[in-house]
Amino acid sequence: MKAKYKQSGLTLIEITVVIVAAALLMSLALPALRALLDSFESQGSVTGMVSSALASARAIAAKNQRYAGIRFQKAYHPEGPLKAPQYLIFIVQDPDMLAYAFRAVPGLKPIRLPETIGVMDLRRRTNIDPVYSGDEPIDDDSKIDQPAELQDTTSFSIIFSPSGKLVIHDVRVRNRHGIFRPANPTESADDIFNSQENVINYNTGMFIQDDYAELGLGKEASRNSFIVYEKQKFNRAYAQGRAWSEYLVKLTPEAIYINPYTGTIISPH
Secondary structure (H helix, E strand, O other): OOOOOOOOOOOHHHHHHHHHHHHHHHHHHHHHHHHHHHHHOOHHHHHHHHHHHHHHHHHHHHHHOOOEEEEEEEOOOOOOOOOOOEEEEEEEEOOOOOOOEEEEOOOOOOEEOOOOEEEEOOEEEOOOOOOOOOEEEOOOOOOOOOHHHHHHHOOEEEEEOOOOOEEOOEEEEOOOOOOOOOOOOOOOOOOOEEOHHHHHHOOOOOEEOOOEHHHOEOOEEOOOEEEEEEHHHHHHHHHOOOOOHHHHHHHHHHOEEEOOOOOOEEOOO
16 A cells, blocks of 8 residues: 655645745845945945954054055056945065055955945145156146046045054055066056056956056045045035036035044044
């Protein structure tokens, strides 16, 4: 006599009820999820991220007894810096190059900033000489509508001395081999900073090094403050052809400064 096996599983009606219940729960959870994601992409989340990075940079400077810090820069994007994501990169002075030469700290990956938030130093270079460090502030009369100027003001560094003090120090970031505009990956395979040719043509490197002042990337002084801005508002002003300053200058009183002795963030409020 054949044994009878009880069939297990869900009926079509039961499956339908489960799907409807799951969809209902998801719809109820979406607002809370969106609020949670927004909280991670707020100004507070960025300043908290930067604060932790500053503490790590001071420790790197003390440990290596070299100037070290953090660098903000947009990764290369074929549609230009307006579309490009911005990152925080740990950098350290290269003892084998000039005093103002820096490279990415080995073993530390760049940290991507939240999609909806960006940081700027609100300054731009005054000419296109790669070794010239002069710059000027962005003010009410500034009309900044070139990709190079956007790349410029979103690419800047904050530097600490070996004693842990915040300093204003000339910075020129290059690949770890110290080569000026390497022509191909055999000259430098640095996967962080590299030449425009390597980044675009060979997909070697995330960020174009400071040998392209015509792109807004050349030697410049480090900073002791920055602003946090909302990309959506900024992009809207940019797309409408208006001066960026209409939005950015309003943020000047909200500039975030760094205590030169402790390396901690000083709240604007």
